Amino acid sequence: MSETTAAEAAVAEAVEEDSSALWRGDTGTLQETTRRVLLELLKGPYVSGAQNPGLWAALVADQETIRSRLHDLFLDLVLDPYDEFAFTRKVETHDLQVPSALRAERLTFLDTAMLLVLRQFLLAAPGEERVIIGQDEVYEQLSVYRDGDESTFLRNLNGSWGRMINRLRVLHSAGEDRFQISPMVRFLIDEDRVRELTAVYRRIAGTDGTEYTHDTDDTEYTDGQETDA
Numbered sequence: 001m002s003e004t005t006a007a008e009a010a011v012a013e014a015v016e017e018d019s020s021a022l023w024r025g026d027t028g029t030l031q032e033t034t035r036r037v038l039l040e041l042l043k044g045p046y047v048s049g050a051q052n053p054g055l056w057a058a059l060v061a062d063q064e065t066i067r068s069r070l071h072d073l074f075l076d077l078v079l080d081p082y083d084e085f086a087f088t089r090k091v092e093t094h095d096l097q098v099p100s101a102l103r104a105e106r107l108t109f110l111d112t113a114m115l116l117v118l119r120q121f122l123l124a125a126p127g128e129e130r131v132i133i134g135q136d137e138v139y140e141q142l143s144v145y146r147d148g149d150e151s152t153f154l155r156n157l158n159g160s161w162g163r164m165i166n167r168l169r170v171l172h173s174a175g176e177d178r179f180q181i182s183p184m185v186r187f188l189i190d191e192d193r194v195r196e197l198t199a200v201y202r203r204i205a206g207t208d209g210t211e212y213t214h215d216t217d218d219t220e221y222t223d224g225q226e227t228d229a
Helices: 003-018 032-043 053-061 063-071 109-123 135-145 150-166 191-205
Strands: 075-080 085-090 104-108 132-134 171-175 178-181 217-222 225-228
Touching: 032 053, 032 063, 032 085, 053 063, 063 075, 104 109, 104 150, 109 135, 109 150, 109 178, 132 135, 135 150, 150 171
Parallel strands: none
Antiparallel strands: 075 085, 104 217, 132 178, 171 178, 217 225
16 A cells, blocks of 8 residues: 555544544434434424433533424424423414424314313323323213213223323323323414314303314324414
8 A cells, every 4th residue: 555545544534533433334423312302303292301311411502403304394492491391393483484394283172272281280280290180080081071971982082092192292100000191292282273272162062151162183293382283
């Protein structure tokens, strides 16, 4: 090997050692843990310090870089340092019309009602580090919405309960058929929409003295944001 070739090889090796490349031909510039955090944020619905302290530490350490990368996709980073969770949402700007990079999932009537009930349980315990509830407590609150046979209603309730655990990840097992409500519930529906939905659901339940019929689907959830269907 010539002296020039050896020198070039040494330079190339030094560059490779100093780069953040994770595989041959990798042109990315982020460290591995930062990439993993970014990917989890994009997959949604959120990153939790309680569930994944390693990813949370990486997020806190490199949040400005992650925020910048998300801005490249017209997304903003929402981070709650107290409850230790973070999620993405579409940037809010009046300067230009931006596309949405978030995946939308339609929620059923009972899905939305269950979210409102979980939110009420959470807000009824201010200052509590953990809010623990049982499935029966939630189902009892939702029993006013039964408008068909009991077995069908229970099947629909179980479907909504499963989505709270597996898709939205706002319920986490706390043992003995008890579940902890994620503080993330507070961010799934904004305050104005909560007031609007609460009024509608009271009419449906007949608690305001009026009659009301409802469709199966009424809302759409988009990675931390809830919008009209």
